[in-house]
Amino acid sequence: MSTLSLRLPASLHRAIKELARREGISINQFVTTAVAEKLSALMTEEYLQERAKRGSRAKYEAALAEVPDIEPLEPDQKAPAQLV
Numbered sequence: 001m002s003t004l005s006l007r008l009p010a011s012l013h014r015a016i017k018e019l020a021r022r023e024g025i026s027i028n029q030f031v032t033t034a035v036a037e038k039l040s041a042l043m044t045e046e047y048l049q050e051r052a053k054r055g056s057r058a059k060y061e062a063a064l065a066e067v068p069d070i071e072p073l074e075p076d077q078k079a080p081a082q083l084v
Contacts, residue, residue, distance in 0.1 A: 006031075 008016070020030035071077075 016027055016030055020027045023030065025033075
């Protein structure tokens with residue numbers, strides 16, 4: 001574990017303090033979770049961008065061509081617009 005000294009605007013600190021209190025956790029735990037969530041989102045974006053680079057439109061279309069052209073089963077059919 002390491003220590004990080006952080007300067008925050010007073011308004012942000014108050015908001016974090018209140019949200020942490022509502023969640024029943026410490027400010028430290030709140031900030032740690034928030035940073036972990038942000039890192040996860042950024043890393044996921046990078047991962048998906050790298051995967052997309054390996055994609056092939058031709059392979060996608062070939063796979064799609066293998067899907068039978070039939071009506072979906074009852075549970076998979078789209079609901080009428082007036083019910084949505």
